[in-house]
Amino acid sequence: MLKFANAKINIGLHVTERRADGFHNLETIFYPVQLYDVVELLPANELSLHIHLASLAVDEQNLCLRAYRLLAADFNLPPVALHLLKHIPMGAGLGGGSADAAVTLLLLNEQFNLGLSTLALEAYAAKLGADCPFFIQNKPMYAEDIGTKLSPIQLDLSAYKIVILKPDLHISTAEAYKNVSPLTPQIDLREAVQLPIQEWKLHIKNDFEIGLFDRYPQIAEIKRRFYEAGALYSSMTGSGSAVFAIFEEVDALKEMEELGQLFWPTAL
Known part of the structure; x- marks a missing residue:
């Protein structure tokens, strides 16, 4: 089973205050665009991650592995082999890593019939990174707090x-x-x-x-x-x-x- 993980752009980004926990509150509009990574999930005897077309280290900080372990802590998940085909550039502000993590959650929820709602998936995604919850619904959103408080917004750029x-x-x-x-x-x-x-x-x-x-x-x-x-x-x-x-x-x-x-x- 595989899914495409698309990028996002930020239309406006205001950093409004530094929080007591060291993070920053902000406000922005996330907008999805058709620039994709691909995440594939396959049965396996042990958990593994294979990254293609990018020189990323495979370690426990990888967001796809963290997404798996996050759900495995609450559900009896079997091991899987994750294949990540990178096309969204890294260190670009396009949210590629966050999209990959969110899509991994979606794949696991679907593959193993976990029955997680959109709100539940967003809550798990928020534990992985500030941009991650956006990619669960993957539609234009006004974001507040550290980027995890989302409100749908009417915005259509398809004519441009x-x-x-x-x-x-x-x-x-x-x-x-x-x-x-x-x-x-x-x-x-x-x-x-x-x-x-x-x-x-x-x-x-x-x-x-x-x-x-x-x-x-x-x-x-x-x-x-x-x-x-x-x-x-x-x-x-x-x-x-x-x-x-x-x-x-x-x-x-x-x-x-x-x-x-x-x-x-x-x-x-």
Whole structure:
């Protein structure tokens, strides 16, 4: 049994405060896009994980293995062989690892008839990472707290072209948070995304950009070049390093390939 694990982009991201537990509260809009990893689950005599097309270490910190062990602690699961085909770039802010973990939970729930509800699956996913619960329902969501408090939002970008460019940079979440200062948002993202997309650049921002653009000017250059190419809106996604752009129409953007790897996902 296999499932496709898609990426997400963040439309706006406000870091609002540092919590007593060391994490940060934020608000953002998660939006799913059709850029996929693949997770396959097969019967096996012992638990194993095989990663394809990526040089990821297979250890107990891997989110797919953690997802299995999380459910195995509450259910009598037999061992399985997990195969992970990576296509979503890592250290990009696209949520690939979180998507893989969420899809592993979904596969296990389906394969072994665990009967877990969406709310129960989201609760398990929240134990794995802040982005993970979003991928259970996998539809546009307004997210609060550390990213685990989700509310559906009406947003449809299927009429537009989405382009993602991932530079040859890996930015850890810890590094991104070192360069951000929590602020009280001046706008309500839920209202701002109802504006025409042409106006988003005047109102919607990613708080991580300020510190990371200074440290990595090539990311700022990607955003600038997207706007030069006619983007209606462009932003770094998550904690970076990938930048996405939304176009009404767009050519091949061959001139931007020197800046990194281009992806052309469509909206889900």
